[in-house]
Structure formats: C-alpha cells, structure tokens
Amino acid sequence: xxxxxxxxxxxxxxxxxxxxxxxxxxxxxxxxxxxxxxxxxxxxxxxxxxxxxxxxxxxxxxxxxxxxxxxxxxxxxxxxxxxxxxxxxxxxxxxxxxxxxxxxxxxxxxxxxxx
Amino acid sequence: xxxxxxxxxxxxxxxxxxxxxxxxxxxxxxxxxxxxxxxxxxxxxxxxxxxxxxxxxxxxxxxxxxxxxxxxxxxxxxxxxxxxxxxxxxxxxxxxxxxxxxxxxxxxx
Numbered sequence: 001x002x003x004x005x006x007x008x009x010x011x012x013x014x015x016x017x018x019x020x021x022x023x024x025x026x027x028x029x030x031x032x033x034x035x036x037x038x039x040x041x042x043x044x045x046x047x048x049x050x051x052x053x054x055x056x057x058x059x060x061x062x063x064x065x066x067x068x069x070x071x072x073x074x075x076x077x078x079x080x081x082x083x084x085x086x087x088x089x090x091x092x093x094x095x096x097x098x099x100x101x102x103x104x105x106x107x108x109x110x111x112x113x114x115x
Numbered sequence: 116x117x118x119x120x121x122x123x124x125x126x127x128x129x130x131x132x133x134x135x136x137x138x139x140x141x142x143x144x145x146x147x148x149x150x151x152x153x154x155x156x157x158x159x160x161x162x163x164x165x166x167x168x169x170x171x172x173x174x175x176x177x178x179x180x181x182x183x184x185x186x187x188x189x190x191x192x193x194x195x196x197x198x199x200x201x202x203x204x205x206x207x208x209x210x211x212x213x214x215x216x217x218x219x220x221x222x223x224x
Contacts, residue, residue, distance in 0.1 A: 042119070042215050045213075048211070103148070106150075
C-alpha cells in the first residue's frame, strides 16, 4: 500500500463530456504527478503540481487541466472527451520539493472509458 | 528527442534468472527507476540508480552505466508472482520521468 488513493476506480463517459478524477496523496507529499497509461504502454506524463502550482507539463492539450489543494488532494479535469482519452489515469505523489530526485508512489488508478 | 527502449516481452522459467535491459536517451539525467506493474494495477517502485554500478535488493538487482545510457534489472529465483510488466523510467534535467513501454515478463512453471 502506497497511501495514495484515487476515485473513482472506473468511469464511463461519452464523447464531448467532461470528467474530474481525484487523487489523495500521502500526507506530507508536496508533489503530485498525473499520468495517462494506454493499454500495453508506459505512463505518459500529463503534468505535475508542487504546493498547488503547476511545475511542468507534458504534451497534452489545454483541455487537460489540474488542481492541487492544501490538504494533499488533487484533481485532473478533462474537457471535451475524445475516444482516445480512454486509458488508465494514474496519480503519483512524492515527498520532495522542486527539482528533487524523489521516488514517486502511485495510486491504484482510474480506468476511463469514452464511448 | 527523449527515448526509452526495452524489450516488449520476455519469458523465463520459475526458479531461473532473467535480465531485463533498458537503454535511454534523455535531455539531462537525474537517475533511472524500475517499477513493477501487475495487470490492472498501479506501478510499484523497485529500484533507483543514479551512480554507475549494481544495486542489490533481495532477489532484485539493478545496474546502471551512465556512459552507455544503459540499465538492466536482474531478477533471481523467479517466482510465479513475478509475472508482471517491468517499467524503466529515466529522470531528465527537469526532474520529469520519461517512461518506457514496459517489458511483459511471463514466468512458466
């Protein structure tokens, strides 16, 4: 157990809808990263937050957005869902501050299916 | 560009030893991580190397050669529960992880 939780575990949406995925990090972990993992692929970095500020972003369009809250929880929001957004969405928390070589601890993920 | 290469799939026998290789090209380098991921589950941390050499942790060992952009994960005394995907990830100059697609390891009795 990593102490990182995510909700919901599974979700089905239709194309064009909006979705919010939630993550609760380990207490004291100031950094949270979000990843998209398609079947049979490695995780793709979406973005990272450190103390409620975005700290880096991967090659994802602006319809992917996020928030981090002072209570170590965070959200990933996806607008105008597309079929290709179907994937496992993982959040990972780490203890360290900016620019540190910290191990990331993953939550169980949310599996999103877009029809 | 940034790239991680690892074999797609490997098969080994219970009780044997297997080595999973990973080569990486990143903009800057701040270490190499190995994660294990069982089907339908989240990745779990196995090892971290930032200096050249071998790090041993029980049945699992990880090796790094920075000059060659190369790492391997060595699994000894294989057990059926080791059947999983093994993900190699390099941390770049921005301290972001660049992930490989994973190596699916199949253990046969």
